Amino acid sequence: MSPHNASPSECPATTVPACLAEGEAPLVSVDGLHVWFALPSGRELHAVQGVSFDLERGVRLGLVGESGCGKTTTILSMMGLLPPSASVAGAVSPRARNILARGEQSVRSHRWTDIAMVFQGAMNSLNPVKTVGSQVVEAMEYHNVAHGEAARTRAGELFEMLGISAQSGARFPHEFSGGMRQRAAIAMALSCSPDVLLADEPTTALDVMVQAQIGELLVGLTRELGMAMVLVTHDLPLVAQLCERVAVMYAGKIVESGPMDAVFHRPRHPYTRMLFAATPDLYDKERVVSIPGAPPQLDRRIDGCAFAPRCDSASDRCRVQHPRLLDIGPQHKAACHAKDPGACT
Amino acid sequence: MSSIIESPEVQPVSDVGGEKEPSIGTFAIVWQVIRRRPSAAIGAAVLLLVIAISLLAPVIAPYGIHQQVGPVYGPPSFKHPLGLDDGGIDMLSLIMWGGRVSLTVGLAATVVAIFVGGTIGILTGYLGGVTDTVLMRFTDYFIVIPVIPLMMVIAVLWGPSLSHIILVIGLLQWTTTARIVRAQVRSVRERVYIRRARAIGGGHLRVVLRHVLPQVAPLLVANTVLTIAIAVFSETALAFLGLSDPSRTSWGTMIQHAFARTAASTGAWWAIVYPGVAVAIVIMACYLLGQAIEDAMNPRLKVSHVSVRTFGVRLPPREGDS
């Protein structure tokens, strides 16, 4: 059985943006990011363990993983939105300067102007007692991007670009539907023309049709404005639909990353493979299978590969030695000891 | 083909905040609050001490309360650390015995208040609709009735007695309890597990007793303790105004006697102050304990966004570290 209309050439996932071919410098570079949270019991939770990736112009990266894998913490650290119990190591470098070097001081000037974020429920980002337009204007004025009338005009333009009428800026968030609120939140994120847009489960709470609208919007933004985007989600098919690159996270680390096509068709890491196998597809009738067990606690040291207890191809080496993230193909990396692709697929 | 079974590894659902495991059961919750918060521990200890002294008064009071052991308004001395009252009776013994009456009235009035308030709170919170509207208006009328004038009227009509005082205090105090319980029941009523209990066929009574009440109980305990404080104070106030039974010695009547028999002008401050201090101690103890439980029941607010944002920066771990 086959889908009644399929035209793969139109899909964002398989269209390679021109910039990758040129070898341009990345818009933002995350290098060896570690995040620890101090727990009341005195222990530390090592939530993010050495995450690195680069984003060039117009690239959409899907950061995938389950709850507790550290994907949300990763992007929150890129914005420096961490609680006092957190400590970070490593570098987040929009325009080649590490903004985490001196903590809050160094991040603040880059927050929103270089890197901006769209959160899961738009009601989390919008102040319910202020009009939507005034909040976008407020963001611009706070960061000295525009003031007064100029700011209002720009807010109107942003709304139009995102599919909301400029006049609706005078309305309150509760008067908007879910999809429109999310567009308003995106407008707020775009208000200071950031280079990088981080989206944390932006469509999870929305209907599938609205999800498609917002997805189309986000793809359009990266294409027209040349922004880079990180889409954090647990929804693998969504990443397949919207992103060219994917990074799979498990227990605080990236276990596999690469072009979406390669990662789906030639997954190296068993977790990636099992995650795809656990996701039902509309047309594929192959039986879906759960992954037994649960992710490890990150407040203690883990010997060897964190996924070994649940892995179906774990060897003794896996339980002792931690696998490093190695190249296995063009731009395709995986952290797994199994050398033979046949053993995993 | 059987489904893949998750491993029986049980992992507490704790997030980054590292919440300690919640206590189950009202007594466990109260005990946990007492253990964790010093104020609650102090309050509970003092309260228990006062109750114990009052209960044991017949045994441990040094002198009888009708026994003159010295001059009128004898000052505090080694033999009588709290002095003597206008009849030459030992103040310490009087306070111990007086506590029995004050606490009895306080506790009894509280029982009335909690019972009436709790019932009305649950009915209005759970049933809603017409019941809610009618009963809450009824509650509103009770809120506005002032205690002292009412007691005065009753004292004139039916004579001052302890049972009248208990009823009056109880019947005017339940309104606060009713409102608190109602609010809590209304929020609990919407929880999914309540709807589920109804969906599997549970009747209203079962749902209220087994599912709603346990959620309300800790708050009710806090409210009870705080109501005791108010009840004891109310009794003291009414007794001071001469509206209580004069033949039963309570802390309030002690103060009243002292004022009526010119303790102030004679300079016999001990006859006025010490009973007052006793009342104050009980109220403070109840307040500390009740407030601590109430605070523990409130959902904890996450700290971070309101405080000044800051996070630490450190060196990356060396290769080979986890």
Place this chain on the structure above:
Amino acid sequence: MIPRATVVSAAHDCRPLVEVENLSTYYPIRQNLGASILRKPRRFVKAVDGVTFALVRGEMTALVGESGCGKTTTVQTILRMIDATAGSVRLEGEDITRLTGRRIRAYRRRMQMIYQDPYESLDPRFRVRSIIEEPMLIHHVGTSRSDRRTRTLEALSQAGLTPPEFYMDRYPHELSGGQRQRVAIAASLVLDPVLLIADEPVSMLDVSVRAGVLSLLDDLRRDGAMAVLMITHDLSTAAHFADRIAVMYLGRIVEQGLADDVVCDPLHPYTKALLSVVPKRDPRRQTKPQILRGETPNPANVPCGCRFHPRCPVAFAECSTVDPALRSPSSVSDAHHSAACLLV
């Protein structure tokens, strides 16, 4: 005459277990004083507006649609948690639409619901064994304490929580989301229900865990001779696990049929659009999305004629005046796949 959906299969009991006929549930919108005085006509939120379908033992039916389409209200009406405004619900042949109070309790035993939120649907103060025992106590199942204990252990095993003795004494907060859902399923199994309704049973669970719970539901309907009605907004899950799919829009079923038929050969433009925007796993097999503009209208303002016509990409003049009933294309010999569209 709207064709009743039944599955032609020798292995299954062909008599429908649950028959819903023309079910409607309207919520009146409160009128202000001015409108009452002026005697303006009352307006209603037509949450469910004429729904007809049937459920058969051993079959899983997926009720699919976006928020506001009425799928939750339909299910609440079937369970008699809400009163129907019109139409009827029959359980094993008996009309339960107007039953209330004590009489409905007997039927409640046969219809059990699994809720969406595993973190909220279990009383945090009850141990697992009390949670599973409670339905038995309410309906007087089980002759003695030890009998109930045996049934509890059995239900836990059936739900995949082994060793069952270990789980008996746990509190919900000690279990993961998937384990909690299994406890909820075990608690429903203990009453031997004939209908299991699952309201988005896995949407709040991690992806790696979903398959297990869904497979459990799949096995239960097969082995337990019960019907499973699953509400979901996720078409991929519906396509994969359900035998039949019914697509709802604004309170009406706009398409229904066997899952394979609906997914591979959709008849209604809404279904076609939905299927095109659902993301697929394989980046090479993404379909060109047919994104509908705007958002689903409010059920208080149902459009005249075909309720989908304002957003329909292929609507024509007649669509704004005629409200089509479910109909099957003449070319299809199997009269079980139908859609409410004039183009069928």
